[in-house]
Amino acid sequence: MNRLFAGALAAGALLTATAALAQTGSATIDAIVKRGELNCGVAGTSPMFSLPDSQGVMRGLDADSCRAIAAAILGDAKKIKFIPTTTQNRFTALQSGEVDLLYRSTTWTLAREGNLGAMFASVNFYDGTGFLVKASLKVKSAKELDGATVCVAPGTSTELAVADYFRVHKMKFTPVLIQDLSELQNAYLSGRCDTYSTDSSGLAGFRFQQGPKAVEHVLLPDIISKEPLGAMVRKGDDKFFDIVRWTYFATLIAEEHGITQANVDEALKSTVPEIRRLMGLEGDMGKALGVDNKWAYNAIKQTGNFGEGWDRNVTPYGMPRGINNLWNNGGLQYAPPMR
Amino acid sequence: MSSTTSDPRLSSSRGAPRKGMQLSWADPKFRAIIWQIVIVGIIGGTIWYLVANTTANLAQRRIATGFEFMGRTAGIPIGEHLIAYDPSINTYGRAFVIGILNTLQVTVIGVVLVTFLGTFVGIASLSGNWLLSRLCRTYVEIMRDIPLLLHLLFWYTMVLGLPILREAIEVLPGVHISNNGVKVPLLDWQPAHSWASLAFIVGLVLVGIARRRATRIQNATGDRPKVWPLAIAALILVPAIIWLGFGAPFHMDMPVKGRFRFEGGGAVSGEMIALLIGLVLYHSAYAAEIVRSGITSVVSGQWEAAGALGLHRPTVLRKIVLPQALRVIIPPMTSTYLGVAKNSSLAVAIGYPDLVAIVNTMLNQTGQAIEGIALIMGVYLTISLAISLFMNWYNARIALVER
Structure with a gap:
C-alpha cells in the first residue's frame, strides 16, 4: 500500500514537473x-x-x-x-x-x-521627428522650409510624418530617399539636401558624430510628430x-x-x-x-x-532626458505596479 | 528532328515497323510519358507546397494579405514623377505606376545611349588609328572591370561634389548645373506648337512614302525622282507657316533661383544623371565588345572583295560588313539590354525613385512584402519579355535569308 502510494506520488510529481516545464x-x-x-x-x-x-x-x-x-x-x-x-x-x-x-x-x-x-x-x-539644417542657411523654423529638398530614409514613419507636415502647412518639398544611412547623410552633408529629417535623437547623434563641425548644423526647434x-x-x-x-x-x-x-x-x-x-x-x-x-x-x-x-x-x-524622465520627475516613463 | 536528319534508317520505310505503345518499362514511349508525369508532378508539388506553406504561415502570423492596399492613399513622398503625384491624394497604385515609368525612362534612355556609345567604341577599337584603338580597348577594360554598384556610388559622389544649388553654375543662359542636377529652360508650350509638331509628323510620313516611291521608280527605270523639295516643304515650310499663323508664340520658361530650388523650367535630377552615367559606361563596355566581335566575325574576304569593287571603307562598313555583323551582334546585345533594364534597380543605392525603390517603401509602409516582391517580379518579367520579343523579331528580320 505504501509502495503504491509512493509510486502514485512519484507519478504525480512527474506530472506536475512536466506541467511546470511546459508552463x-x-x-x-x-x-x-x-x-x-x-x-x-x-x-x-x-x-x-x-x-x-x-x-x-x-x-x-x-x-x-x-x-x-x-x-x-x-x-x-x-x-x-x-x-x-x-x-x-x-x-x-x-x-x-x-x-x-x-x-x-x-x-x-x-x-x-x-x-x-x-x-x-x-x-x-x-522621440519626435525633427529637422537638421546647416547653420549657414540661417533657417530658424521648419515653417521656413517651403520648397526645400529633404533627405529621409525610405520606409520609415519619418517619411510619412514629413509628407504630412508639409501638406498641413501647405508647403512643397522634394524628397531624396536613400536606403543606406551613410549615403543619405553624405547627401545632406554635401548640400544635395537642405535638411536632414529623422527622429530628433538620431539627429542629435549624427550632429555629435560631426565632432568639431557640430556647430555648423542646427537642430530646428520644431518637433513635428510623436515617435x-x-x-x-x-x-x-x-x-x-x-x-x-x-x-x-x-x-x-x-x-x-x-x-x-x-x-x-x-x-x-x-x-x-x-x-x-x-x-x-x-x-x-x-x-x-x-x-x-x-x-x-x-x-x-x-x-x-x-x-x-x-x-x-x-x-x-x-x-537631454526630457519627456523620457520618470513620471514622478515630469516625464512619460511610467510602470504599472508590480504586484 | 527526323525531318532534318538524313539517316535513311530513321525516316524511310526501311525503319522498324511502328508499334502501338506497350504498357511496359521497356517501351521508350511509355517511359517518356511516365518521366514527364513525374517531372510535372514534382514541379506542381513544389509550387503547391510553397503556396500552401506561405498561406499557412501568413495566416498563423496574422499578416494581412491581398492587394487592397493598392487603392489606399499612399502618403509616401516621391522625388521624381513623370505624371502628377500628390502623396496626400494619390494611391499606392499611382505610386507604383510612377515607379514603372521611372524605371522605363532610365531603361529607354540607357539602352539608346549604350547602343550608340557601344557601337562607336566597338568600331573605333578596330580602327587603324593606333591611338584611337588603344584608347577604346583601355576604356572597355577599365569600365567592365569595375562593379556596377561601385560605378553608381562613384558617379553619385562626383555629382554630390558639384556646387550646391545656391552656387549653381550657369553654363548656358538658363542652364544651371548643381548637385541637385541640371535645370534647363523649357519652351512654354502653346497650341501652336502642338499643331506645328503634328504637321511635322505628317510631313515625316509623307517623305517616307515619297522615298519608297522614288526607290521603286529608280529600280524600274534607273532614274530617281527628287524627294528633297517635298521634304523641305513638308518638314520645314508647312510647320513654320502653321506656327506663324498662330502668331508665332515663342516664350522660354526660364528657371529662376529661389531660396531652396529653381522655380519653373525643366530638371534632370543628380540621382538620375549619376545612374545613367554609371549604367551607360558599364554596359557600353560590354556592348562595344559585342560589336567588335560581330565585325571581326565577318570574314576579311568581304572587306577585300568590297575594296576591289572600289568602295570606301566607311561605305564597306555600313553597307556590307555591319549588316552581316548584326546577325552575330543582336542576340548577345539583347542580353545587354536586359542587363540595363534589370540593373537600373541598383538605383535604390543612390536614391533614384525607380520601381524597386518605390515598391520597397510601399511594402515597408504596408507590410505586404510578398505582394510587393510579386509586383516587382511581374514588372521586370514583362519588361524583359518585351525587350526579348522585340529583339527576336528584329533578329528574324535581319537574319540571312537562305535561298
Missing part, C-alpha cells in the same frame, strides 16, 4: 531557452541605440534593453546575438522568426500593429510579450526605487514590499511570467536600471 506556454521562450541565446534585431548603425564600439561590442539603449531580456529569461545578459537589420528588412526578419524581437528604434503605429502581425511591447524612447520607439514582438505569443514588457517595466521600477546595478545586492535585504517582489523574494512574480523568480534581479544586476542605461548610452550624445 512557459510560449514557443518563443522555449526556443530561446533551447537555443541558449536571445536573437535580438537591432539597427547596428545607430548611435545611442545600437552601434558596435571599438571592441565590436554592441552599445546603446536598444542593445541594453535586449540584454536585460536575455538576463531575465536565461539569467545571463551575454547570452545574446545581435542581428543588424535595415529599415527595409526589419519587419520581415521579425515575421519570419529570424529574430525573437526587434529593438530597432521602431515607431509604434496603428498600421504596423494592425498589418504586420506584430505588436509593441514597450516604449524605451519617446514612440520600442520593442516589437510577433503576435500570438502573449507570454513572450509579457516578459519583454515587464523586463522594461522592471528597469523603470528599479529606477523609481533607486535600485542600481551597484546596490542591487543590498536591495535583497529590503523590507519594502514592491522591492521584495521585484527582487523575487516574495510574490512569485517570475513564476507568473514563466521565468525564474530572480529575473528582474538578474536584469538589473547585469544591465542596470532604466536611468543608468540612459546615462550610459544617451547622455554622452548631449541629448
